[in-house]
Amino acid sequence: MDELALSVRGLSTVYETGQATVHAVRDVSFDLKATERLGIVGESGSGKSALALSILGLIEAPGRVLAGEILLDGGRDISKLSDRQLSAIRGKEIALVLQDPSSALDPVKTIGAQIVEAITVHEPGLRRAAARKRAAELLREVDISQAERRLDDYPHQYSGGMRQRVAIAIAIANNPRVLIADEPTTALDVTTQAQVLALLDRLVEQHRTAVILITHNLGIVSDFCDSVAVMYAGRLVETSGVDHIFISPTHPYSEALLKCVPNPERLAEGPLPAITGFPPDLAKLPTGCSFAPRCPVGRDLPRCHEETPEPHRVIGAAGAAEVECHFAEQRIAEVRV
């Protein structure tokens, strides 16, 4: 259980357009144990998707990965591999599920062809019939009835939820060690969301796959994940076990994020609070802590505007956390009192 599936160290990704450099991912480090489920939470534009693509080496120009190591199985650094070498890893050891099922499948190819392709690209010698049989099995595994027949359908003949199941079938086709799911349920309606999440839950359990679940929905994190990392302006500002973030959120941003989740018990407190202000422009990052301009704690403190906080390791009521805040120790002590 404790062996590492994936270890990311100091990953930074930028997009360089003519005038500006957008720092989408800034010095991100985390570990993912085998079969662990890590949720990465943050607002839109916080760099979550860029992080996912950076891990897979799929950042397209004008973007590029500046620095960092991506260690697979605790050893091999895949960040320096050529595209050819990475292709052997993508889909085989690290797989990807994207947000919008309506555009994640090629509209002019059959569902079957798209699943078969995911299998045969890593097993070039496989016979057509055998690959097709495996594809049908995968469709059955994601609960699509009459799988054999529906292989010959096109994506527009499937509903949104079914397309997302197909995307999941493609992702698990080769039993990957790590599955990166980028907002896999965001585009679905609520009941379909629950079904797809339950399916994902069952499959990663069976296949013993570690998952990085990217989402902005803390509810999904609490249901699905073992650990959580809160992303703000390209950095992971708080990383911990999943209980910690709900019991003693230590970074002021995590706390604010949690307050924005609708909760029937707090209806009496009036309208849902929102975090004031906007996330910083990733092309013009402020000095010091990126959250300082919006932070209820550090808004007026010169230190927060001048000095970039180091990661602080703290122990809260629900275990350890790594928090990038000057006041992490103080805040966790206050919460404990």
Added chain:
Amino acid sequence: MARVIGLRLLGSIGAVFGATILAFVIMRLLPGNPARLILGPLATQHAVSSLSQEIGLDKPIYVQYWRYISDFFQGNWGYSYSDGESVRQLIGERAPATIELAIYSFAFTILAAVGLALASTYRHRPITDRIVRGASYLGFGTPPFFLALLLLIVFFKTFHLLPGPEGRLGVEATPPPAVTRMYTVDALLAGQLGTFWEAFEHLILPSLALGISSFSFLVRLLRANLLEVSREPFITVARGKGLRRWTAFRRHALPNAFLPTLTAGGLVLGEFLAGSVLIERVFNWPGVGSLVFDAIVKQDYAIVQTFILLSAVMFVLVNLVVDLLYAVIDPRVRIPSVASA
């Protein structure tokens, strides 16, 4: 699929019907009596009215229309007033030259547009992209006949690389034995490689000049489509499966990007097949375009009318083929989507 074919076929018949009505009405709206026009100002009134009767001008309008379209579709296109030859024979003689030029020009247009659109979009290459876009604007803005003259000055007059405006072959050459009457094809069939090469050389400049503006149009369309499609999430998904960049591009980006281009390609081919008066003039190309040009100058209405209607029919046919191809390639056209499962 049968439903799609049926609908498209009905649409095409409707379009041809519309074109015949239009051509017919315009002819009737022209001032003057066609019989008088044929016989000239010195003919007697009696001669005019007897000709009117002979060609059915005294019949009710719907009978005239019926005779008009049944004659057209049976290939009875009348006779040229200026030299008395049947229009069918005149157009038949000229058509292979125009068709051959159209095919070569179309091939050049498609190949160049696809090649350059790929070069400017596959991978991030800002400089190539800028050059291709610049070239396409230039091509779009340059009148084809002007480009034709420019090409002649550079490649024929200055550098003597390619033949001048002398038609399909050099003056001393004999055409290959007529089978298709497209010289490059016939020369190959007869095994005359020298003649093939000569015919081919004569095709290069006219093909370029004829194709340039369509090329500019297609390259821009294709470039925009390729850019759009390569940003689609399903390309990322394909790469995520472990497909190499080019494989993902070839299998998933190209087919989707080509779909809109297919329609445009059909329009371009239809335009080329109708012949270009200006390009054929400049290169002394003995095609339908120059026949029609001469006919207009000589007020030879039978030729002009037939040509207009023929172009319309051909245009409709090309587009019918494109629509059917579309249905074959794009399943969303062929198979209705499930309302919501």
